[in-house]
Amino acid sequence: MKGTKINSDLLKERNKCTFNPRELTHFLDGGEQKTKDRKEREKFFLEDPELKSKVPMEYLSHKEKYEENVRKACVIFRKVQELQNEGKAGMENYREILGGQLGTAILPDGNPLTLHYVMFIPTLLGQGTVEQQSEWINRAWNAEIVGTYAQTELGHGTFIRGLETTATYDPKTEEFVLNSPTLTSYKWWPGGLGHSANYAIVVAQLYTQGKCHGIHPFIVQLRDEDTHLPMKGIIIGEIGCKLGMNGTNNGYLGFKDVRIPRMHMLMKNSQVLPDGTYIKSPSSKLTYGTMIFVRVVLVADAASYLKKAVTIATRYSAVRHQSQIKANEPEPQIIDFVTQQYKLFPLIATFFAFDISATWLWEVYNEVTSELEAGKLRNLPELHAVACCLKAICTADGALGVEQCRLSCGGHGYMTCSNLPNTYGLVTAMCTYEGENTVLLLQTARFLIKSWQNKAETIHLDTVKYLCERESKPFEKSVTWIISAMKEIAAKKVELAALHIDERVKRGRAYEDAWNETSVELVSAADSHGRAFILQTYQNVLSGIKHLSPELKKVLVELQELYTVYTALRCTGDLLRFTRCEGKDIEILQSWLEQLLAAIRPNAVGIVDGFDVSDEILASALGAYDGNVYERLFEEASKSPLNAEPVNKSFQLYLKPFLKSNL
């Protein structure tokens, strides 16, 4: 629909915007040059006819979808390779192509090769010895082999110590023998495992010299490199249809006496010597690296999906007219209903909060990883604790936010061509994979309880030192007060949870039972801790920005205030229970929130324009830049194969006989 007129409501919105959206784009990209690079990259991929689908993917069968996805995935990574060869190499290519922006524009229902880049290669790097890396990494980078990461089994996901696949060392042949002793030991879920990967990193219980040494990673060839037929003893297939991500080819895998050479165990940390002697890893924490890496990426992805959804819903809300506010007046744009603003604007602000946290996490992850390379593990538990709660909060709020955007678009939001249902499918999956969210919050809680008990150490840790520096300030209508109140809430929740565990233990409960019985409070404490952290990081980053125009800075401050007040009001009960805030103060916060909604209203479309998500990436009839919503809905409907003929054969076969049967 190129060259069509821009919807007049959107034109009006754009005219009243008080800042330059281009400046926001450059700010989010990290500079004008980075915007240029991103746009060039998008053009390189999105304008390639090979990457366009002839028929919308949703009208394809499950099998056709998979085949089309593999075709496109191969084109994509060939193109990434071309970029590398031209010297335009960089993590950005992979992050964009695998993440929520460019990646989902080309493969909206998931990429069957993602795990190769996101898990297989990072695990080889993180857990393989130098020799193993030199054997495998080049082959993997050059895509001579395609790998996946097979950990979860039918019977166990969260509790990895309970995994049942066995790898038993045979010193006579210097091989491991892999077996799936039970139905529940079958691997279940790994992306790309069904029909795409020919290798996998398999997590299995290691047995040597008659003893089990717990779970370890092994490289296993699944399929012949030429024929792609399953190797001897490999039982493999796809797990079937899911709520979303139907293009990722999640698979199952069983082993029947599958032999692999000793050097196929990844031995950077633990080792098995030729005679079967087991050498333990110097620290169990050394395997955290890859896990944290993926969680860091997921926080950024959650922000990116939210950015897309809120762009679609905000533009649509400016175009859509419905009902009346006053009798005899024209129908308003639905964005003028304050309830609609309340649905959308806090989500716009949430994107900024998450994006800023994601950048922080990425930087700290890189620092801690280089420390790790130098054998320094000190900062790893703190990073792990922050990554866990940020992943849980950002993916959970991201999924809720995308669903709220869908609901805010009324009936049309329910259309697949709004791209909101599909986006929801992708985000909600993130709440489960790479650590189920509740379980992750409990991991953060474990760190918080330890920090609570060991204040001498805690005072030196940036993310938790507030547990030692407690002061209860009287209410003030300010961002700073809310942040200190959120920390106070988190600290009190940690204190209470620690107290309740102690009380239960004193009453004779085992510590583990006491932990479980206190776990609702523990999760809540970790959640508050994470939210306080996000608010503080948002504040730190925003107050440090110097080079922006006053017009844009003003908008960014309003958004930060909105996110902060919105977060505070979402935990009104906690504020009243744990801080010096009173009922009358909540009213002040409520009216502050309403003022902020009104302040942001004229700039809402400008802000989402500033996100600069192209129409191809939005892939939405409701969210395109020109706002021609109704024309696009009709255009999408015309693509339904049912509309290709005036009468469907089912009329003659079933409907007509039914109608004429005189029941």
Ligand SMILES: Cc1cc2nc3c(=O)[nH]c(=O)nc-3n(C[C@H](O)[C@H](O)[C@H](O)COP(=O)(O)OP(=O)(O)OC[C@H]3O[C@@H](n4cnc5c(N)ncnc54)[C@H](O)[C@@H]3O)c2cc1C
């Ligand atoms: C789309 C998708 C892609 C995936 N891709 C991969 C992949 O590529 N490779 C791979 O190996 N796996 C993959 N997985 C599997 C994923 O990692 C697991 O589903 C996840 O770890 C959760 O484990 P589970 O399914 O066993 O859930 P469960 O652990 O059975 O969780 C069910 C419920 O029990 C609760 N629960 C469990 N343990 C505790 C506890 N200790 N305390 C409190 N509550 C608890 C949870 O909170 C949850 O409410 C994928 C999953 C999905 C959905």
